[in-house]
Amino acid sequence: MxxxxxxxxxxxxxxxxxxELGIALSERGHEVHFVTYKQPVRLELLSKKIFFHEVSVPDYPLFHYQPYELALSSKLVDTVKLHNIDLLHVHYAIPHAYAGYMAKKMLEEEGIYLxxxxxxxxxxxxxxxxxxxxKPAVTFSINKSDVVTSVSQSLKDDTNRLFTVEDDIKVVPNFIDMAKHNPSFTDCQRDLMAEPQEHxxxxxxxxxxxxxxxxxxxxxxRIQKKIPAKLLMVGEGPEKETCEELCIEKGIKNKVVFLGNSSEVGKILCFSDLFLLxxxxxxxxxxxxxxxxxxVPVISSNAGGLPEVNKNGVSGYLSDVGNVDEMAKNAVSILSSKETLAKFKKQARETAKTFDTKNIVPLYEAVYEQAVKMK
Ligand code: GMT
Incomplete structure (x- = not known):
């Protein structure tokens, strides 16, 4: 396709x-065209089967807000016609499904079904x-899509509760390429980040x-009060300063490293002992x-779809949102002995295997088949 x-x-x-879906689809023989305002961060390589089409919004002084949806739908119309696209897959209802539907309608005028x-x-x-x-725009975008998928059962339930959805939403969970996440990388460089005794x-x-x-x-x-540990904070965002101030207030500034955005998350994870979410x-x-x-075992809250991913007592532990005492207690229990940590590490990876790319991408292909037949 x-x-x-x-x-x-x-x-x-x-x-x-x-x-990742586009890359996996291309590896399965499909031709994939990304239509976005910037080349996606993880799309390092373009190939014979992967193309990138930039949506640029010309700056025009009359417009107080530049009309991105308009530019996107026009770009979609051009791309579909130029490359004989069979199907459009939009991620995120607004404004993508909204713009996608406009493109669909414009193409219909020319006798093209998308x-x-x-x-x-x-x-x-x-x-x-x-x-x-x-709400009206999101409801409209959902109901005008040929097939809607959600990344968890929890999100499906939320969507049905918050919006008047006409058709069944298919749950297609997110996925991971297990081969790319190898816990036994040889170039881990753990020693750059922490002392040998620190978790x-x-x-x-x-x-x-x-x-x-x-x-x-x-x-x-709470963890570092019980066992030697370092915290790596990866990412950028509005709460960074508040976190930095809190670290100073607690006197743990030298134990917390703020790494900013990183394209080497896999490498960082390979020397991590525990993940907090x-x-x-x-x-x-x-x-x-x-x-x-x-x-890497996960200590997380039990919000939304997290219990569908992180299995309590197996791949880590779940706690109510805000129950930091219990989260710390569970973290310390995992880190308390080499044997327990090794057991949780193994179980975490085993649990992740359910979501391997090769199990999930065929579910999207089945959804595509269904959408194509809806003409
Ligand atoms: O919350 C984020 O980190 C970003 C957000 C997004 O829109 O990219 O993530 C959402 O989509 C992810 C991929 O499906 C999910 O794994 C995240 O749980 C979800 N974020 C929220 O629901 C808050």
């Missing part, structure tokens, strides 16, 4: 999933989508309030899955 993919090409989980699959990732529904202001605890996110990053610091503070809301928790795939 020739598939056009629209996503946010930045460091967010939805962009990562869309990019099936559209929309994948909901979470923030489009739980944070942005349920603002009354966006390495990691958090990766866009450091937004919804991630409850100050809880990460609170949990770590105490989020307020999380439709899936791709970062937790990436950690598990690298054999």
């Amino acid at each position: 020739k598939i056009a993919i629209v996503c946010y090409p930045t460091f967010g989980g939805s962009g990562v999933v869309a990019t 099936p559209m699959v929309t994948t909901l990732h979470g923030t489009d529904i739980t944070l942005v989508g349920n603002h009354e202001f966006y 390495i605890i990691t958090h990766v996110s866009n450091l937004r309030k919804v991630k409850r990053v100050t809880d990460v610091i609170e949990v770590f503070d 105490p989020s307020e809301k999380e439709s899936f928790g791709l970062a937790a899955l990436e950690a598990m795939a690298s054999g």
Whole structure:
């Protein structure tokens, strides 16, 4: 098939999933065309089967807000016609499904049928989508998509609760290429980050309030009082300064390293002993899955889709949002002995295998077949 993919090409989980999906589809023989405003961060290589089409919005002084949706739908129309695209897969309801539907309608005028699959990732529904202001546009975009998928059962339930959805939403969980997350990398360079006796605890996110990053610091503070440890904070975001201040206040500044955005998350995870994800809301928790795939147990909240990914007592532990004492207690129990840590590491990787690319990408292909037949 020739598939056009629209996503946010930045460091967010939805962009990562869309990019990895495009790469996996191309490896399975499909031709993939990314239509975005910037080349997706993880799309390092373009190939004979992967193309990138940039959406540029010309700056025009009359427009107070530059009309991105308009530029995107026009670019989609051109791309579909030029490359005989069979199907459009948009990640994120707004504005992508909205713009996709406009493209679909414009193409219909020319007798071209473009099936559209929309994948909901979470923030489009739980944070942005349920603002009354966006509700009509999100509801419309969902109901006008030929097939809608969500990345977890929890997100499907939230969507059905918050919006009047006409058709069944298919749950297609996020996935991970287990081969790319090898816990036995030889160039780990663990010694650059910590002393041999220190455990390495990691958090990766866009450091937004919804991630409850100050809880990460609170949990770590409790852990380091019991066992020698270092905390690696990976990512950039609005809560970074608050976290840095909290570290100073707690006197643990020298034990916490803020690494900023990194394209080497796999490498960082390979020398991590534990991953913290105490989020307020999380439709899936791709970062937790990436950690598990690298054999890193996860201490997370039980928000949203996290219990579908992180199995309590197996790949790590789940606690109620904000219960930092319990999170720290569970973390210390995992790190308490070499044997327990090794057991959890193994179990984390085993749990991640359910989400291996080779198990999940065929589910998307089945969705595409269904959408194409809906003509
Ligand atoms: O919350 C983020 O880190 C970014 C956000 C996004 O839109 O990229 O992530 C959402 O989609 C990811 C991929 O499906 C999920 O793993 C995240 O759980 C989800 N974030 C939230 O629901 C808050």
